[in-house]
Amino acid sequence: MSEALVLSGLGKDFGKRTAVKALDLVAHRGEILGLLGPNGAGKTTTISMAAGVLTPTRGTVEVGGVSLAAKPFEAKRKLGLVPQDLAIYEELSATQNLRYFGALYGLGKTKLAERIAFALATVGLADRATEQVKRYSGGMKRRLNLAAGLLHQPEVLILDEPTVGVDPQSRNHIFDTIRKLRTDGMTIIYTSHYMEEVEALCDRVAIVDAGAVVALGTVAELVATHAGTGIELELAGDIEAGRAAAAAHAEVTVTDRTLRVVPTAGLAPVIAALEATAGITLVRVALHAGNLESAFLALTGKALRDGAKS
Amino acid sequence: MIGAAIKKDIWLLLRDRGALISLFALPIVFILAFGSMFNTNTKGQPDDRRPIAIAYPANDARGAAIERAIGKTQGFSAQHVATPEAARALVVSEAVTAAVIVPADFDPATGHRIELSIDLAGPPQAIGPLQGAIGGAIMRAFAPVDVDALPPVYEAMTPPGLAKPIEDISSFQITVPGNAVLFGFFIALTTAMSFVGERRTGTWRRLLAAPVSRYQALLATLVPYYVVGLTQLAFLFGLGALVFGMHISGSVVALVVLSMSVSLCAVSLGLMFAAIATTEKQLGGVGSVVLLVMGLLGGCMFPRLLMPPGMKTIGLATPHAWALDAYHAVLVRQGTTLVDILPSIGALVGFSVLFATIGLVRFRFES
Numbered sequence: 001m002s003e004a005l006v007l008s009g010l011g012k013d014f015g016k017r018t019a020v021k022a023l024d025l026v027a028h029r030g031e032i033l034g035l036l037g038p039n040g041a042g043k044t045t046t047i048s049m050a051a052g053v054l055t056p057t058r059g060t061v062e063v064g065g066v067s068l069a070a071k072p073f074e075a076k077r078k079l080g081l082v083p084q085d086l087a088i089y090e091e092l093s094a095t096q097n098l099r100y101f102g103a104l105y106g107l108g109k110t111k112l113a114e115r116i117a118f119a120l121a122t123v124g125l126a127d128r129a130t131e132q133v134k135r136y137s138g139g140m141k142r143r144l145n146l147a148a149g150l151l152h153q154p155e156v157l158i159l160d161e162p163t164v165g166v167d168p169q170s171r172n173h174i175f176d177t178i179r180k181l182r183t184d185g186m187t188i189i190y191t192s193h194y195m196e197e198v199e200a201l202c203d204r205v206a207i208v209d210a211g212a213v214v215a216l217g218t219v220a221e222l223v224a225t226h227a228g229t230g231i232e233l234e235l236a237g238d239i240e241a242g243r244a245a246a247a248a249h250a251e252v253t254v255t256d257r258t259l260r261v262v263p264t265a266g267l268a269p270v271i272a273a274l275e276a277t278a279g280i281t282l283v284r285v286a287l288h289a290g291n292l293e294s295a296f297l298a299l300t301g302k303a304l305r306d307g308a309k310s
Numbered sequence: 311m312i313g314a315a316i317k318k319d320i321w322l323l324l325r326d327r328g329a330l331i332s333l334f335a336l337p338i339v340f341i342l343a344f345g346s347m348f349n350t351n352t353k354g355q356p357d358d359r360r361p362i363a364i365a366y367p368a369n370d371a372r373g374a375a376i377e378r379a380i381g382k383t384q385g386f387s388a389q390h391v392a393t394p395e396a397a398r399a400l401v402v403s404e405a406v407t408a409a410v411i412v413p414a415d416f417d418p419a420t421g422h423r424i425e426l427s428i429d430l431a432g433p434p435q436a437i438g439p440l441q442g443a444i445g446g447a448i449m450r451a452f453a454p455v456d457v458d459a460l461p462p463v464y465e466a467m468t469p470p471g472l473a474k475p476i477e478d479i480s481s482f483q484i485t486v487p488g489n490a491v492l493f494g495f496f497i498a499l500t501t502a503m504s505f506v507g508e509r510r511t512g513t514w515r516r517l518l519a520a521p522v523s524r525y526q527a528l529l530a531t532l533v534p535y536y537v538v539g540l541t542q543l544a545f546l547f548g549l550g551a552l553v554f555g556m557h558i559s560g561s562v563v564a565l566v567v568l569s570m571s572v573s574l575c576a577v578s579l580g581l582m583f584a585a586i587a588t589t590e591k592q593l594g595g596v597g598s599v600v601l602l603v604m605g606l607l608g609g610c611m612f613p614r615l616l617m618p619p620g621m622k623t624i625g626l627a628t629p630h631a632w633a634l635d636a637y638h639a640v641l642v643r644q645g646t647t648l649v650d651i652l653p654s655i656g657a658l659v660g661f662s663v664l665f666a667t668i669g670l671v672r673f674r675f676e677s
Contacts, residue, residue, distance in 0.1 A: 051519040054676050073521035081519040085512025089318070091325040096318070103314030104520035132325075148516065 003065070004029045004187035005050065005079075005156045010059035011211070012045050019045040020211040022059060027156065027187050032178065034202030035191040036292075038300050042211040043191045044084070047158050050189070051081040064155045077105060080154030084161040086141050087148070090134040094125055094144050097133065098151060105152035112151075119147035122180070124173055139170020146174060150181070157181065158189045163197060175201060195293050205292070209300040219292050226298045227290025230262040233274065234284035242280045245273040253297060260288055260297070311522060312533050319504070319534030329500055333542050337493040338549065344485040344611075345554060359387040361405070362444065363427075365397040366412035373412040375451035376424075380410065383447045394425070401427045408444060424448060435616060473643035473650070476559045483557065484613065486550030487637035490543055491630050492601075492610035494572050497539040499597045501580025504531055506590050524675050532577050539573035560639060560646025567648055568636050571658040575629045578662040581669030604628045632657040 005027040012020045020042040027033040037043045048054040050061050052068055052075070061068040061075070068075040088097050095116060102112040120126040123143035133141060142162060149157055159178070163171045178188055178201060192198055198205055199219050207215040207222070215222055234257055235242045242259055246252045249269040250261035263270050274280055288294065323329055362380050366373020381388040389406060391397045397409035409427040416422055426444060430437060455461075468474045476483075508514040508531065517527045547565065550556035558565055587593045605611060607621070608630025614622050625631040636654035639646045648655075 048515070051515075053515050053518045076519060076521040079519070081516060083512040083515050085515070087512030087516045089322060089511075089513065091322050092318070096321055100314050100318040101516065101520075103311055104517065104522060106311070106521070 002029050003027070004031075004063070005189065006060075006062040007046070007050060008060045008062075010046065010049055010061065011057050012042075012049060012054060013057045018211060020049070023208070023211065023213055025206055025213055025216070027189055029155075029187055030182060030185050031203040032182050032188040032190055032201050034198040034205040035189060035208060036195070036198055036205055036296060037191075037208035041208045041300075043208055044160060045211075046208065047081075047160055047189060047191060051079060051158055052076050053081070077152060078155040080149035080152065080157040082146050082149035082157065082159045082162055084164060086145050088133055088141065088144055090141075091132065093130045093132055094120060094147070095129045097144065098148060101148045102151045107152060115151045115153070119150045122150060122177055123147045137167065137170070139166040139173075142166045142170060143173060143177075146177065154186070156187045156189065160191050161193065162190075163192065163194065195296070199292050207296060207299050214299050215295070222295045223290050223292060225295070227292070227295035230260050230288045231267060231270075232284075232286045232288045233259045233261060233270070233282060234286075235259060235274070235280055236283050237280040238277075241277050242274055245277040245280070246270050249273055253301060255297060257283075260294070311526065312530060315530035316534040316537055319531075320538070323500075323538060332496055333493060333500065333538070334545060337489045337542075337546055340489045340492070341482065341485050341546070341550070341554065344489065345480075345482045348481040348485065359385055360407040360440075361387050361389045363389045363391050363397040363400045363406040363409035364412070365391045365394045365409065367414045370412060370414070372416065372451065375456075376410060376412060376448050379447040379451040380444065383443060386443070386447070398427050401429065408440065410444065410448065473560075473639070473645055475642045476557055476644060479642055480555060482550060482554035483641055484638070486546065486554060486556045487634060487641060488610045488613075490546040490550075491572065491608070491633045491637065492605040493546070494539060494543050494633075495576045495579065495601055495604065495630065496598075497535055497542065497573070497576045498580035498583055499593060499601060500538070501532065501535040501577050502583035502587060502593050502597060503590055504535065505581075505584035506587060506593060510590070518675065527675075528581070528673070532581060535580065536573050536577045539576050540569060543569040543572065556641065558640065559642055559644045560650070561648055564646060564648040564651055565637075565640050568633070568640060568651060568655060568658075571655045571662070572629075572633045575633075575658045575662045575665070578665035578669065579629075581673065582665040583669075585669040585672035585674070604630055607631070609634050629658050629661040632661075 003026050005025075007023055007025040009022040009024060010020060011018070011022045023042070023046055025033075025046075035043050035047070045054060049056045050068075052061075052072055063075040064078040066075040066078060089100075092100075098116045098119060099112065102115060107115060116129075117126070120129050123146055125140060125143055125147065128136070128140065133144060136144065142165075146159070146162060149159075163174055166174070175197075178190070182188055190198070190202060202219065204216065204218055205222060206213050215226060217225070233242075233246070236257070239254060239257060239259070243252050243254050246259055246261055249265065250263040253260045261270055271282065274282055364373065364377045364380060366376070377388045377390055380386050389400075391400065391409075394411045397406075397411055400406040401409050407428075411425040411427060413422055413425070416424060426441065428437065428441065505514075508517070514527075517530065518524070522530070547556070547569070551558060583593060583597050587597065607625045608614070608628040609617070609625055610630055614625050614631060614634070617625065632654040636651040639651055
């Protein structure tokens with residue numbers, strides 16, 4: 001499979017703070033590559049560098065074999081960005097928005113008209129093309145945001161949280177559009193806080209933490225390698241004391257009020273240790289089946305969905 | 311690309327009622343208000359000379375001479391009243407600007423003087439010249455020649471080195487450029503708001519992700535507002551000429567080049583504002599105050615000619631003052647050419663370079 005987007009040793013410092021260390025990532029042609037990471041992991045910084053919005057402190061970006069640093073215009077023509085913000089003019093109509101964004105890519109009048117018609121039809125807004133965007137629903141605005149990224153037929157489309165605040169109908173429409181674009185050969189980089197979206201859409205997932213890719217693979221591979229199985233113990237009281245007590249008899253990760261344990265010599269010593277610890281009450285015991293979320297937790301030690309962008 | 315940006319921004323502006331009002335409607339209101347307040351050109355207009363009451367004893371020849379002298383003084387009309395009390399009451403009720411009361415025993419040598427009844431609490435800039443003019447009229451009444459036969463004793467002349475102004479300069483000749491410059495510079499605020507808004511909504515990120523250079527991205531925002539600024543000035547001067555009877559006494563080419571320099575300076579200032587401010591709230595608050603103070607010091611609201619020397623000099627630290635001096639020359643002085651206003655244009659270009667340099671150095675492309 002050929003490479004559509006290659007990030008090599010990509011890093012960004014903001015003053016003394018390092019947002020992205022030295023990130024390596026390859027997206028293959030025609031795949032949907034998910035980018036998952038907790039707050040501050042560096043996802044938005046990474047895709048901003050990939051899209052040419054931020055200048056990297058180190059490393060390189062290649063889009064369709066073209067170096068972004070050496071030939072920025074050529075590389076940018078191969079790449080579309082759908083920012084997390086609704087980067088559209090609400091006072092204008094969809095057509096007026098797309099005419100402007102298309103002109104930025106040097107599309108001629110006839111070609112631009114064709115591409116506007118295609119983009120609007122793709123996102124299901126053809127019948128509302130001349131209406132002022134401020135009258136659109138949140139979901140329709142998101143779809144127009146997506147359409148603006150498609151106008152110039154990019155080889156690689158970067159979607160940054162494209163479904164934030166949309167209704168289920170619009171979200172499904174966006175999913176269908178993304179799947180169709182993938183079928184047509186487009187490479188999609190997809191960041192989201194919604195684990196189920198990534199599981200449903202992405203061919204491969206890169207988990208990013210502290211400015212580096214900590215795991216990369218299909219959802220099944222990540223779950224098999226990192227999620228593991230275990231037992232969830234919900235505690236009331238001093239969770240840190242509970243973690244310390246359980247750690248002598250199991251591998252432990254902590255989520256909110258719950259310890260996830262993989263016992264080294266059976267569950268009984270763990271329970272006994274917890275019961276012997278003052279200030280702790282065991283509320284619930286459950287068997288944990290591995291999924292992408294547990295893989296994510298195991299890799300980063302953090303919950304994903306807290307609603308803010310990183 | 312720039313063409314598409316101009317189209318886009320003009321569409322946005324047409325749908326922004328607030329911006330349209332502040333750029334096009336408010337200046338007209340100000341021009342009308344200031345123009346009417348300071349209008350001294352009364353040709354063909356009802357008598358709006360300042361009435362001066364005069365009271366003197368019956369058959370007092372000196373009082374009658376003073377009345378005639380005041381009546382012949384430009385800008386004054388004499389209003390004879392029967393008693394000193396009635397004259398003073400007219401001053402108190404503001405029915406007259408001042409009252410001249412000639413006592414029966416008038417004799418300056420013995421300390422029996424004429425009473426000038428006037429509200430001394432008025433602004434010194436108005437009270438001083440008023441006293442001087444009335445005093446001059448009184449002195450003329452005592453000239454050895456009869457007031458009616460007294461020939462003009464001086465002739466106002468424009469000295470060599472200054473182009474002769476047109477006759478009957480109307481207040482609109484002053485208030486149209488004053489407000490055009492004041493509100494013309496408000497395009498700086500609109501420009502800066504546009505930058506901050508583009509950053510806030512994310513369209514700036516989209517622009518940076520497109521195959522355009524960063525300086526093209528800047529121009530895509532600056533050029534549309536430069537065009538809007540020029541349109542605003544053309545609209546205001548066109549309106550001034552067609553509706554308010556403002557004359558263009560000098561070269562039209564000079565007027566156009568000057569207006570281009572003013573717009574350039576305003577959008578450069580907008581770039582500097584955008585580089586310094588981070589929110590629209592900051593711009594709306596601090597930016598408007600800065601522009602108003604610059605306009606005030608530059609003479610947009612109060613002519614610099616009437617300011618104390620120190621303030622006149624301080625005013626030159628604003629582009630507004632240079633722009634107004636040049637507009638005054640082009641509109642009022644006959645035969646003013648582009649060469650005559652080159653120093654002002656040079657100053658405006660200098661300000662533009664300064665603002666743009668600060669703006670470019672501080673502008674955060676990647677914020």
